[in-house]
Each structure stands twice: as structure tokens, then as C-alpha cells.
Amino acid sequence: MAKPYAKSKEMTELVSSTSWIDEALSSQDKMQDQAWSQPAYDTMGNINSEEQGSMDEEEEEEGDGEKPKRRGPKKKKMTKARMERFRARRVKANARERSRMHGLNDALENLRSVMPCYSRTQKLSKIETLRLARNYIWALSEVLESGQTTEGKGFIEMLCRGLSQPTSNLVAGCLQLNSPAMFFDKHEEKSMICESAIPSHTFNYQSPGLPSPPYGNVEAHILHLKPLTFKSLLNPSFVSHNPDCPTPPYEGPLTPPLSITGNFSLKQNGSPDLNKSYPFISQYPSVSLGEGHRHASHIHSMVPRYELPIDMTYESYSQHVVGSQITGIFNK
DNA sequence: TAGGCCATCTGGTCCT
DNA sequence: AGGACCAGATGGCCTA
Numbered sequence: 001m002a003k004p005y006a007k008s009k010e011m012t013e014l015v016s017s018t019s020w021i022d023e024a025l026s027s028q029d030k031m032q033d034q035a036w037s038q039p040a041y042d043t044m045g046n047i048n049s050e051e052q053g054s055m056d057e058e059e060e061e062e063g064d065g066e067k068p069k070r071r072g073p074k075k076k077k078m079t080k081a082r083m084e085r086f087r088a089r090r091v092k093a094n095a096r097e098r099s100r101m102h103g104l105n106d107a108l109e110n111l112r113s114v115m116p117c118y119s120r121t122q123k124l125s126k127i128e129t130l131r132l133a134r135n136y137i138w139a140l141s142e143v144l145e146s147g148q149t150t151e152g153k154g155f156i157e158m159l160c161r162g163l164s165q166p167t168s169n170l171v172a173g174c175l176q177l178n179s180p181a182m183f184f185d186k187h188e189e190k191s192m193i194c195e196s197a198i199p200s201h202t203f204n205y206q207s208p209g210l211p212s213p214p215y216g217n218v219e220a221h222i223l224h225l226k227p228l229t230f231k232s233l234l235n236p237s238f239v240s241h242n243p244d245c246p247t248p249p250y251e252g253p254l255t256p257p258l259s260i261t262g263n264f265s266l267k268q269n270g271s272p273d274l275n276k277s278y279p280f281i282s283q284y285p286s287v288s289l290g291e292g293h294r295h296a297s298h299i300h301s302m303v304p305r306y307e308l309p310i311d312m313t314y315e316s317y318s319q320h321v322v323g324s325q326i327t328g329i330f331n332k
Numbered sequence: 333t334a335g336g337c338c339a340t341c342t343g344g345t346c347c348t
Numbered sequence: 349a350g351g352a353c354c355a356g357a358t359g360g361c362c363t364a
Contacts, residue, residue, distance in 0.1 A: 089349095089350080090341085090342080090343095092350090092351095093341090093342085093343095093350090093351085094340075094341060094342080096351070096352080097340075097341075097342085097352090097353090098339080098340070098341090100352075100353080101339075101340080102339095105339090125336085125337060125338090126337080126338085127337090
């Protein structure tokens with residue numbers, strides 16, 4: 001089952017460290033040195049005559065008089081010098097490729113950080129990040145064009161389209177948790193929460209009969225939604241131990257607000273908004289945008305994208321924010 | 333143990 | 349020639 005990917009400790013340290021590449025390079029060089037120090041074999045598994053004879057000529061006529069002559073450029077034999085050059089090229093190319101992929105991953109991490117549901121410890125997989133990003137853009141477009149609210153099932157449905165069930169749970173859990181009013185406005189929705197017999201710790205965002213992850217029918221995903229159980233959320237062990245915990249405790253500086261122009265703008269000076277002790281913290285402190293962007297900015301700021309402060313559990317959050325509303329329901 | 337996800341290596345292709 | 353990009357192969361890690 002696809003689960004939000006959590007990097008191992010070593011991997012996290014490796015990525016965050018600046019010295020990883022040197023170490024990786026040196027260790028890989030060592031390994032490759034060992035590999036390359038072995039006698040050179042040709043494609044048939046025979047020891048290369050150049051290695052045996054230690055000739056330094058780079059090109060040599062191939063001495064097989066039996067096989068028919070081949071057209072095209074003659075295949076150069078791998079002399080020692082050519083092998084060394086090839087090895088050096090290969091090592092450099094590998095390093096470049098690693099660097100390129102790290103750049104790609106950095107970009108992906110940036111993308112993750114502006115998703116409506118972000119955690120550094122429990123990351124969306126690459127493919128799910130891209131899918132969620134696509135949905136996010138689409139959902140925001142819908143909000144802008146049709147005036148649809150971001151605080152409703154419709155918004156969550158748009159976000160969850162095509163996502164795997166675990167990711168849908170994650171996103172829905174995040175957004176529902178931070179938009180409690182959404183599910184307490186209507187009587188029937190209260191009933192759904194109270195009546196849903198939900199096993200253990202998972203968000204019951206599943207749709208019975210739905211193809212298992214990864215990517216079942218989109219409509220099935222969103223049309224069979226049930227709200228999460230706040231009961232499970234209120235269990236501290238759920239927050240601290242459960243791998244499905246939607247947003248682990250906030251653990252770092254806020255992610256930069258997304259500029260409407262498509263650039264990521266980062267407030268250089270501490271924003272008063274960031275220093276406030278919110279029960280949960282908006283990711284988008286007010287930014288100065290042009291008149292034309294005002295509406296878009298407003299819409300964007302409405303997107304329920306929050307992370308819990310580090311010292312706040314879901315329980316304390318729920319008690320603090322939802323208060324008697326939830327308590328009353330659970331006491332039934 | 334299978335499956336998902338990942339990083340890395342590698343060879344091919346295209347471009348400068 | 350060398351760099352960027354890509355896709356396939358491989359093996360490690362993690363979880364159900």
C-alpha cells in the first residue's frame with residue numbers, strides 16, 4: 001500500500017548535509033576503483049589482451065581475420081589509457097547525474113512545501129506530490145472562476161481527485177481538521193461523524209469497493225467520502241505514533257507563501273503573523289500584491305493549509321479551537 | 333515476502 | 349568532446 005514516504009534518518013541527514021556529496025563521491029569512487037581495478041573483460045568475457053600485454057596504444061587493428069569485416073567506424077579496443085579516461089568520464093557523469101537528481105528533488109521538495117498538506121517528516125511521494133499539485137492548481141482556478149469556497153467538501157474533492165487513497169486520507173484529514181466548521185454546520189454531517197464506526201486510527205476516507213490503491217477510480221474516491229473521526233484524532237497516541245497522522249507536529253519555519261505570479265516569495269523579516277500564537281498557523285501571511293492580484297491573494301489566503309505548532313497536539317488543538325462543540329458530540 | 337518508493341548507475345541521444 | 353537529459357536496471361529500505 002502506498003504510504004506517505006518518510007525518508008530514513010540517514011537519508012534525511014544525507015540530504016540536509018552539505019558534505020554528503022564528497023563522501024558519496026569518495027565512497028563510490030572507492031567502489032568503482034575496486035571494480036575498475038579488476039582485469040578488463042570484453043563482451044565475450046575474455047580478458048582483454050591489452051590488459052594482458054599492457055600495451056598503451058589507443059587504437060589497434062582488430063586481429064580477427066575470420067569474421068567478416070564490419071562497416072562503420074572500427075571499434076576501439078579498451079586500452080588501459082582509454083579505460084582510465086572512460087572511468088573518469090563515467091565518474092564525472094555519475095556525479096553530475098546525482099547532482100541533477102538532487103536538484104530535481106529539491107524542486108519537488110519546494111513543491112511539497114507549498115501544498116495544502118505539508119510535513120517534513122511524512123512526505124508525499126513524488127508522483128502524489130505532482131498529482132496533488134495539479135489538483136491544487138485546478139481547485140484554485142475553480143475557486144477563482146466560480147467563486148467556490150475553499151471550505152467545503154467540493155474543494156477537498158477536487159484536491160483528492162486521482163490521488164491514492166492514503167494520500168486522499170492525508171489531504172482530507174488535514175483540511176477537515178483545520179476546517180472543523182465544515183462538518184459541523186449541517187445536522188446530517190454531524191450524524192455522519194457520530195454514527196460512523198471507524199476502525200482504529202485511520203481516517204475513514206475510504207470508499208468500500210473501491211479499487212485498492214494506488215489509483216482507483218477518481219469519482220469513487222470522492223463520492224464515497226466519510227468524514228474522519230475526531231475521536232481518533234483526539235487520542236494523543238494517534239498523533240505521536242501513528243504513521244497516518246496527517247500533519248505531524250510543526251517542526252520548523254513556515255513554508256514560504258505562494259506568490260500569485262508563480263514565484264515563491266519569502267518574507268525576509270519576521271512577520272507579526274508568524275509570531276502570533278495561533279492555534280494553527282496560516283501559511284500565507286498577508287503579502288503586498290497589486291490590485292489585480294488582490295482577489296487572488298484573498299482566495300489563496302483562504303485555502304485551509306495549516307500546520308500544527310510544535311507544542312500542540314490534535315487533542316489540545318481540538319479542545320482549544322473546537323471546544324465544547326466537539327466535546328458535546330463525543331459525550332453523546 | 334511482495335510491493336511501493338527511492339537513489340544511483342549506466343548507456344543512449346541530442347545539443348553546443 | 350563534453351554536458352544535459354532521459355529511461356532502464358538494480359538494489360536498499362520500509363510497510364502491510
